[in-house]
Amino acid sequence: MAIGPDTKGVYTIAPTPFEADGKIDWASLDSMVDFYERCGVDGMTILGIMGEAPKLDAGESLEIVKRIVARTRLPVIVGVSAPGFAAMRSLARASMEVGAQGVMIAPPPALRTDDQIVTYFRNASEAVGEDVPFVLQxxxxxxxxxxxxxxxxxxxTDNPACIMLKHEDWPGLEKISALRGFQKDGLLRPLSILTGNGGxxxxxEMGRGADGAMTGYAFPDMLVEMVKLSAAGERDKAHDLFDAHLPYLRYEQQPGVGLAVRKYVMMKRGAIASDAQRKPGSALSAAARQEVDYLLMRLESRVRDQASRQRN
Structure with missing residues (x-):
């Protein structure tokens, strides 16, 4: 299944499972992929910010790509952002050779002017190869x-290989509307827009024209259902489902501890064996774990009540 400007659905942003000593947990990598497949996601994006990519060396990164691509039939997008184009090209070309469907590129923080940003992505696309589809983060x-x-x-417009936008500006609803407006006016070619920010x-965002989500929320099955409901015009049902998750979703979105919360919940859901992060990384206190457990209990109750009301 190839990704393209018409790609829709949920592409989960995957974390990298680690053991307590910081080694990659390969068994959990396998179980995590299986978990995402059971949740019904349409694809996976790996080695992004949530994947702790800067903490991996080049060999580890490629081995993770190989392992995941070999494990799943889902399309896999690989984050290849790097300080220099040589490292970006190396990982991008190697990932495509082993079966990845595309790469994701983020701008380096030093860029400031519009021309600098545009030039950077033109150079990045040339570096990885203009035959490599890329996601603009x-x-x-x-x-x-x-x-x-x-x-x-x-x-x-400058880069035919740019087929998707990972949109996670905040506030960003008007940006989605503006881009879809460009398309309506014939000023922008077709472009898949998948949104982030933990959902x-x-x-x-779906109502503004997003095609789905590309994010790392610990309940990707909820994202899948919500995108389907929105696409089917079931707006109230989609919002009811979202509202049930909102208290926990808000907690998970806290800067600095969001990954720790996500890994903890994914551990509780059986996707990974440990919520460990490779150093430097954050960890949840005992009080925070109790709060998350409380939110999960309430979430389960809300979802159960909603299902009961829908049946009746």
Whole structure:
């Protein structure tokens, strides 16, 4: 299954499982892939920010790509962002050779002007190879690079290999509307838009024209169901499902501890064996774990009540 400008659905952002001593947990990598498949996701994006990619060496990164691609029939997108183009090209070409469907590229924080941003992505596409489909990652909250809709249009126009936008600006609803407006006016070619930010605004992003989600929320099965409901025009049901998850989703979205929360819940759901992060990384206190457990208990109750009401 190839990714392209018409790609829709949920592409989960996968963490990298580690053992307590910081070694990669290969068995958990396998069980995590199986978990995502059971949740019904449409694809996986690996070695992103949530995947702790900067903490991996080049050999580890490629071995993770090989392991996941060999484990699943789902399309796999590989984060290849790097300080230099040589490392970016090496991982991108090697990943495509073993079966990845595309790569994701984020802008380095040093970029400031529109021309700098546009030039960077032109050079990045040339570096990885213009035959390699790439996802443009727009994440100004973490990367501090602000890309206006007009800049994104220039990047997409300049680079035929740019087939998807990972949209996680905040606030960003108007940006989605602006990009879809460009397309309606014939000023932008078709472009898949999948949104991030832990799914925190997915309830309205779908209504603005998003094609789905590309994020690392610990309940990808909820994202899958919500995207399906939204696409089917079941707006109230989609919002009811989102509202049931919102208290926990908000907690998971806290800067600095979000990955620790996600890994803890994925551990509790049986996807991975440990919530360990490779150093430097954060960990949940006993009090935080109790809070998450409480939120999960309430989430389960809300979802059960909703299902009961729908049956009746």
């Amino acid at each position: 727009d994440y100004p909250l973490t990367l501090s690079v602000v890309m206006t809709p007009a800049v994104i249009r220039r990047i997409v 925190l605004f997915l309830d309205f």
